[in-house]
Amino acid sequence: MKIALRQRKKGNKVTLYLDYYDQGKREYEHLGLYLTPDPEKGSLTKVQKDENKKILELAESIRSKRHLEVQNSIYGFRDKEKLKGSFFEFFDALTEKKKASLGNYGNWNAVRIL
Structure with missing residues (x-):
């Protein structure tokens, strides 16, 4: 199973979601995390760039956790939680x-x- 972090522009922000793909089936999990998109003119401020970086790190950690959960279930490990x-x-x-x-x-x- 492959789990990818994807971005989609939605209005004036960019939404993050996970894309699960396994044996021809695709599922999505919306994370409720949003990035500030690059403006058409100029660039993002340092604060906006730092905020986007933190949000991307959080989203990547969620993706890693989901990937680990899938791998553990495939190989028979049980989630203690x-x-x-x-x-x-x-x-x-x-x-x-x-x-x-x-x-x-x-x-x-x-x-x-x-």
């Missing part, structure tokens, strides 16, 4: 996702009530 989570909270969140399917949601909700 995920193991610490409550099963009941996980199951409740999963049940809420099933609300769109009324027949299926009833089954999930019945198990949750037990």
